[in-house]
Amino acid sequence: MGEIMTTRLEGAVPAGQPRRPSLADMLMGMALVVVAAAYLLPFAASGNEAVDNFSLVFSSIVLEAMPFMLLGTLMGGAIEVFISRGRMESLLPRSAAASACVAAAMGIVFPVCECAIVPVVRRLAGKGLPAAAAIAYLLAGPIVNPVVGLSTAMAYNFDWRPVAIRLGFGYVIAVGVALSLSRAFKRGSLFAAGVVPDEHTRTYGQSDHGHGGCSCGRGHSHRRGHDGGAACGCGRGHGKSGSFGERISAACNHALDDFMATAPYLVAGAAIAAIAQTCLERRLFVDLASSSLLSSAVMALLAILLNLCSEADAFIAASFRGLVPFSAQMAFLVIGPMFDIKLLLMYRSLFKARVVPLLAALVVTAVLLMSVLIEAMGIAL
């Protein structure tokens, strides 16, 4: 947004004429005011129970997610430096459908939670992972993995039906949404600037280090171009000539860039989720659910607002047994790891702005269809 302001100041406005603030300027100004107010809140309203609860929940969500996000960014940095584009292309089938099907199951081998997966997928997409495969892994990874399967089994008293339904539908929905999005958008119009290289110039758009200097700190010449191997996310080839230490250093530098690019979205999402957790009465969601479809919609909304970790959410869903239908509990468990407020904001670091609402709409629609199907099949606990 700083670039927008600079461009306008330099060119479009005649000298002496005051510049009209753009919508982007106003949004940035509003965000700064909100953040400044947020800094004052814990000091100004200390002792207020709602503020104290918000403070506790907000800190908890961030503290829980931050380590996994750091690990995710390190994994992303390692992928960037140690895995070549050629190697990445050879790992998955060529067809979009087949690659999405394989990628959606990758969580079984590489279990990654929803906070860590965004930076990992940013780097995988930059490395040339097909769009369908990247989205499938993004959506399915936090559900279709052994840790989530086990925690769901525990919460439901080792009844394996909820486990099978959660993981099975999670997989199918992830593949379906991934294929739909990859067909609706070209690769270049799907991912945010800085995530994938320009197909012609092999350079990246505006990113945290899109200022023209690579931040990986290796001091390599821009003229070295791409080796077709270990292409770096910064848009300049690292080659494989660096020592192991240098490559570790480069991986960490990329991790730092990803951390700075995605963590603010995580914090903003956590703040909104903490407000929802503090203000919303969960019982209201039960009372609102007069039909099974409405129950599913309401429970899906609750999952979006609560922003729970996919390893813990099954225990919350299980606490609604006897209060909402089983299909609604499954809607809660499938939608949460794919799309909640925190993820909605974090996805902005991965996708272009217009992609995120469509992704959300597709996930919500698919989850509601799943609920209808579960009801039609008469599955209940």
Added chain:
Amino acid sequence: MTHIIAETIRRWRLPLVCLAWMFTLLGLMMRGAYESFLAASFLPIIILSIAILLPLAFLALLRRTVPRFGVREALATAILLLPLAYIHHSKKTTLGSGAFSTRYVGSGISESRGMSPVRGGDNGGTSLLTVFLETDKYAGKKITVLGMLAKNNAQVERLLNKAYPLVFRFVMTCCAADATPIALVLENGEAVNLKDDDWIEASGRLRVRTVGGQDLLALEEASIRPVPAPEQPYLYMQWGVF
């Protein structure tokens, strides 16, 4: 002068963000204060985070190219440091009756194979979590449990057509955001000189009441006495299979 300040901010922004987070985590770990926010089992993950943040801070400082610093980066930095203000200022060590009233849906943890309480048996009594996990074992027997007091709950009042005090605890899986309340209704319990969130020991005979299609656990002829807060306010479950 302005140029020097701007250059300093550009150079030190990323290392300082990493160091601020690292020292905050270190402080929480040293004081054990992280258990107000996270499950005790998160300690190795916090140590790992500290181990990641330290080299990242040094690498950020050693970078040959200094990242740009504009309004966008200033906003991102302010957002990234915001939780630290809340963590340092947080005085509450546990969620209380406010969170209990928004989170309680009249149900909670039920009997579950393979699950057992990590902490409990507080003050020699029976852990509230044990009562919920092994309801059949305790039904009809006289028990003593430790928890916080909620003088009333709208949901319970609606079900029982009468206001009763409750004793409750939060069961945490990962962090305070997923903490689920469990509660016993204290039938005929007198909580005259006590207030919400006071720690109490409640004794009485456990009874399972089915009201409106859901089970409510209650202590008959409950007696209540105030007690000091336990060292660990949250309850945890462990997976018995491990």
